[in-house]
Amino acid sequence: MKKKILASMVFLGMGLRVLPAHAAEAExxxxxxxxxxxxxxxxxxxxxxxxxxxxxxxxxxxxxxxxxxxxxxxxxxxxxxxxxxxxxxxxxxxxxxxxxxxxxxxxxxxxxxRYTLAVPDYVAKQGLTQFKDIAGWASKLNSTIYGIESGNDGNKIVLDIIKANDFGLGKFHLNESSEQGMLSQVSRAVSAQKPIVFLAWEPHPMNMNFHLTYLSGGEKQFGASAxxxxxxxxxxxxxxxxxxxxxxxxxxxxxxxxxxxxxxxxxxxxxxxxxxxxxxxxxxxxxxxxxxxxxxxxxxxxxxxxxxxxx
Known part of the structure; x- marks a missing residue:
């Protein structure tokens, strides 16, 4: 009987050892x-x-x-x-x-x-709703697209579009600054009701602070969603x-x-x-x-x- 009890104690002890609550993480x-x-x-x-x-x-x-x-x-x-x-x-x-x-x-x-190019709603209502529309607005946009910090993946996509002259944007310039720098440009443009094209994404407060339209037609470059x-x-x-x-x-x-x-x-x-x-x-x-x-x-x-x- 003592042997059985001892065996049971050993078994239970082994069970407790192999089933700890959690082990401390390594140093x-x-x-x-x-x-x-x-x-x-x-x-x-x-x-x-x-x-x-x-x-x-x-x-x-x-x-x-x-x-x-x-x-x-x-x-x-x-x-x-x-x-x-x-x-x-x-x-x-x-x-x-x-x-x-x-x-x-x-x-x-x-x-x-979402992560792609966007415009304020008042610009979309005037007809700029797709990537292929941007080139026709070159003079109004000063042939400029606004991006964020240099080296960003979205900037790289825009630069590749310009380099390849996709959508006829070969003569456009990408203004690289920072997230806050770009949004300051958007804010000024919206206040003056001027056209602007810029990198936009969701989630981000910009979607609540501005009425935006995300441009269609750039799915090959940016993807249909993110x-x-x-x-x-x-x-x-x-x-x-x-x-x-x-x-x-x-x-x-x-x-x-x-x-x-x-x-x-x-x-x-x-x-x-x-x-x-x-x-x-x-x-x-x-x-x-x-x-x-x-x-x-x-x-x-x-x-x-x-x-x-x-x-």
Whole structure:
């Protein structure tokens, strides 16, 4: 009988050992390095990720990079995570790294997005609704299309269109500045009711601040719609499975991103603060994202994050 009891105790002990609640994450995973390309949507999605990770006991470091440097930094293991892989526009930047196995796409974090050229509604009502219409407006547009920062994937597409003289735009010029610089140009044009063609995307507060028409006919270049993916350095999910599990579940919606970006734009609050307030107001999203996720030291993740958000 003693042998049976002892055997049962050993079996139960083994069961407890092979079925732990959670194991603590490796030391190398305690700091999560995130790439930020300076876009409004990146600011709030990175802010959400940073708050959740902080609540779980991780440290985060967000580094401003260009799109090209983001992937190079992932390849060189100088960054761990990049939440802003817009496709199909960004394919030319990321594809070489994917083919070499240096980075991995782990989840589509946003569906139903848009990224292409747009005009104010009053311009569309005058007849500029398609890519093929732009050339006929050359004099009114000063043969200029407004883009964002140099090296951006959308800028590259426009430059390729100009170089190939697609849609008769060979004599057009791309004005490269920044997201805020471009939007300032749009704001001035709208105030004066002047025509302007520019890079536009959704989610973004511009869709609430201006009445826009997205141009049709550029689907070959920009795609019929857009999606955003989460990218990690190769092998990261295997090395840091708990963070990887969180990242795979971290998906967003256009209304949620628009809401946070609009708050940042109107109040000039830090994106991390806006993201934290949004998380406090949407516990259902937090519960979904933290399902099966533990703290860095292996304790229940949801309760820890709730405590952090209430601080």
């Amino acid at each position: 190398a995973c305690q700091m999560v390095r995130i790439g930020d390309v300076g876009w409004s949507d990146a600011a709030v999605t990175n802010g959400v990720a940073a708050n959740l990770l902080a609540g779980l006991g991780y440290k985060t470091k967000t580094t401003m990079v260009t799109l090209a440097v983001a992937y190079l930094s992932l390849e060189n293991h100088q960054l761990d995570v990049f939440l802003s892989d817009w496709e199909p526009s960004g394919a030319s930047y990321i594809d070489p790294y994917l083919k070499r196995g240096k980075v991995e796409r782990i989840v589509k974090n946003l569906a139903g997005a 999606e955003v993916n989460t990218i990690v350095t190769s092998g990261y999910v295997e090395k840091c499975p708990n963070v990887g599990h969180l990242l795979k579940q971290l998906t967003f919606t256009i209304p949620a991103e628009n809401e946070m970006m609009k708050e940042v734009a109107e109040t000039h609050a830090k994106p991390e603060k806006v993201a934290k307030d949004w998380l406090k107001a949407h516990p259902e999203a937090v519960e979904k994202w933290l399902d099966g996720v533990s703290t860095a030291d292996g304790k229940p993740g949801l309760s820890a994050v709730k405590t952090y958000l209430d601080q």
